[in-house]
Amino acid sequence: MKKVLLFVILLMLSLISFSQLGLSQLAVNVPREETIIANVLSGRVGSPDNFNVWTTTWRSPDRGIQQLLLEPLWIVDPATGKVINALAKDKPIYNSDFTRMVVKIREGCYWSDGVEFTADDLVYTVELIMKYQELGYNASFNEYVKRVYKTDKYTVVFELKKPNARFHAYFLDRWGACRPLPKHVFEKVKDPITFDFKPPVGTGPYVLHSYDPGGYWTLWQRREDWQRTPTGKLFGMPQPKYVLFYYYGPTEKQVLAQNNHQLDMADLTMEGLRSVLQTNKYARAYRKEFPYIVNVDPCVSGVIFNNAKAPWNNKEVRWALTLAIDIVEYVGLAYDYAVTVSPVHIPATPAYMNWYIKPLEPWLKNLTITVDGKPFKVYDPDVPMRIAEAARKRGYKVPTDPKQIREIFGIGWYKYAPDVAEKLLIKNGFKRDKDGKWLTPEGKPWKITILTPPNPASVNYRNAFALSQVWKKFGIETEVYATENDGTLMNVGDFEVSTSGQWPAREPWGGHPDLYRTMEQFSSAYYRPLGEYYPGHQCRWTNPKMDEIIKGMQSVSWDSPKNKALGMEGLKILAQEMPTIPTFTYPGVVGYDEYYWTNYPTAENPYCIPYHHWPNFKYMLPFLKPTGRK
Numbered sequence: 001m002k003k004v005l006l007f008v009i010l011l012m013l014s015l016i017s018f019s020q021l022g023l024s025q026l027a028v029n030v031p032r033e034e035t036i037i038a039n040v041l042s043g044r045v046g047s048p049d050n051f052n053v054w055t056t057t058w059r060s061p062d063r064g065i066q067q068l069l070l071e072p073l074w075i076v077d078p079a080t081g082k083v084i085n086a087l088a089k090d091k092p093i094y095n096s097d098f099t100r101m102v103v104k105i106r107e108g109c110y111w112s113d114g115v116e117f118t119a120d121d122l123v124y125t126v127e128l129i130m131k132y133q134e135l136g137y138n139a140s141f142n143e144y145v146k147r148v149y150k151t152d153k154y155t156v157v158f159e160l161k162k163p164n165a166r167f168h169a170y171f172l173d174r175w176g177a178c179r180p181l182p183k184h185v186f187e188k189v190k191d192p193i194t195f196d197f198k199p200p201v202g203t204g205p206y207v208l209h210s211y212d213p214g215g216y217w218t219l220w221q222r223r224e225d226w227q228r229t230p231t232g233k234l235f236g237m238p239q240p241k242y243v244l245f246y247y248y249g250p251t252e253k254q255v256l257a258q259n260n261h262q263l264d265m266a267d268l269t270m271e272g273l274r275s276v277l278q279t280n281k282y283a284r285a286y287r288k289e290f291p292y293i294v295n296v297d298p299c300v301s302g303v304i305f306n307n308a309k310a311p312w313n314n315k316e317v318r319w320a321l322t323l324a325i326d327i328v329e330y331v332g333l334a335y336d337y338a339v340t341v342s343p344v345h346i347p348a349t350p351a352y353m354n355w356y357i358k359p360l361e362p363w364l365k366n367l368t369i370t371v372d373g374k375p376f377k378v379y380d381p382d383v384p385m386r387i388a389e390a391a392r393k394r395g396y397k398v399p400t401d402p403k404q405i406r407e408i409f410g411i412g413w414y415k416y417a418p419d420v421a422e423k424l425l426i427k428n429g430f431k432r433d434k435d436g437k438w439l440t441p442e443g444k445p446w447k448i449t450i451l452t453p454p455n456p457a458s459v460n461y462r463n464a465f466a467l468s469q470v471w472k473k474f475g476i477e478t479e480v481y482a483t484e485n486d487g488t489l490m491n492v493g494d495f496e497v498s499t500s501g502q503w504p505a506r507e508p509w510g511g512h513p514d515l516y517r518t519m520e521q522f523s524s525a526y527y528r529p530l531g532e533y534y535p536g537h538q539c540r541w542t543n544p545k546m547d548e549i550i551k552g553m554q555s556v557s558w559d560s561p562k563n564k565a566l567g568m569e570g571l572k573i574l575a576q577e578m579p580t581i582p583t584f585t586y587p588g589v590v591g592y593d594e595y596y597w598t599n600y601p602t603a604e605n606p607y608c609i610p611y612h613h614w615p616n617f618k619y620m621l622p623f624l625k626p627t628g629r630k
Helices: 002-014 016-020 064-070 121-130 138-144 167-171 231-234 251-259 272-279 315-323 325-334 348-365 383-393 402-409 418-427 458-474 486-491 517-522 544-554 561-577 618-624
Strands: 035-039 072-079 082-085 098-106 145-152 157-159 206-211 217-224 243-246 265-267 282-284 299-306 369-370 374-377 447-452 477-482 580-585 590-593
Touching: 002 486, 064 206, 064 618, 121 138, 121 145, 121 157, 138 167, 138 251, 231 618, 243 402, 251 265, 251 272, 251 590, 272 282, 299 458, 315 418, 315 580, 325 383, 325 458, 325 580, 325 618, 348 561, 369 418, 383 402, 447 458, 458 477, 517 544, 517 561, 544 561
Parallel strands: 035 243, 035 265, 447 477
Antiparallel strands: 072 082, 098 157, 145 157, 206 217, 217 243, 265 590, 282 590, 299 580, 369 374
16 A cells, blocks of 8 residues: 555656646547547657558557548447447358358448448459459468459448358458448549548548657547438447547556546556546446456456476476466466456456356366376366455455356366476486476476567566466576567477467457467467467467367357367367467456446446447447546
């Protein structure tokens, strides 16, 4: 508590001149009570004059382009566990062998310049992308699309070169998708690559009002004909007349901006969140009480072993290092216990808990590894209770109802069994020196380097720090190597252990039970020797049984019960082999200021994923309620 108060005092002393930032710096005057202000997660825009997000060059889509301007065919929402039909009025229609896909367009949707959105736009988008390598999805469309055409004004047919039961996923938005572009605009452009798409034209509920040439802010205004957009048709009128995306910078500046009611939605650290909750009576988090964090994020964080190197290619060594982790101590170090643990390689969101994790728990309780020739049960269902007790001892208000505790902290994780871990390591040639430190089978001190990105506030870094501490406690010397080159090193296999990269497993869609996106990355078809770029999961683990799972998924619809059953088997294989270690669901830390707006998505009312940087943001805006304060 004292540390939080000191943090606040230091902020106020060092940033007092910042208090007038916000609308006062805009070149235009818009009513604050009609405007919602959100932080730009990806930072200051490097090319603020360019709104063309169809090129493979990054164009800062989260300054409002993907959230307000454009609509996809379909979009997933991890909070509800649903797929929303947006510009498409229904789910894709495949033939029996998945070589043909039909898309039915939602009628009555219009571009912001008054031109109707039709099948012509979708056909033109795909054909244009196939002509230019510099446009996103060029390689994928050229690999699969034999022909795309319309049969009427609102029906598009894709004939595919080879079967693909998930071809529609290229148009499925979850922070990134092929969103249709306006044919009537691009067909008049000489070069679609250098075209800046200014002023931008979209099918979303807002249009560009103005922007900062320096890249700090972008202001959007609600369309007068918002009823003619998917957002309006599905959810009603967005309540804010204006939306301002403003890059405030690091957490301390966002905290101060929220205290001055110049930032409604912020991306914070846990320290920053506690600070704003203490100093701003109108502030709140996703959860009203501890652990505050978002539990509907579709990513699971954790540890990645390089399975192409010894000893990480040894399943028993991987399990020894897993059982050497006291997950309660680990999450206390990483996030002060404010997490939801996951024992499997998908996030413990409410949807995935119901679809997979809870149904898997009886199997997890009987999951064993062999130790001294005997089966040892590795699962610990009491982990969430121990996390709750540890948080309670630290002074946090935590529910006592076991059901609530499991909903908040997860259903369980793996046992802290250092004695078993020691037996597994000794069996595989490791031994301790006279000081209890571990030596490799070659007799050298065992030192593990943990690769991570350099941002101390990131979940990756916090995992690395916690992992380093618990393995040191077990007697292994560790070093955290924080570098901006972590992605490059992982891609070529130049690492031992990492908390960076593609998470312990690639995140699933988030709003659908299909786990193909997760499993497919472990395909042996991706295998490359060390030193070469690896297109699959960077742990470089493959398994014949997983290949069969992937092959089976490729031949069934993503809605098929068989597909879900295959996903369940894939999770079992990953848990048995532990090529990577899942620790906890990505703990999103968002701060809301309710001075001007209320009814944000919360744990009590999770109607939408609560991130303003996600494309789902436009579907949140119709539900916000103005307070009337000025």
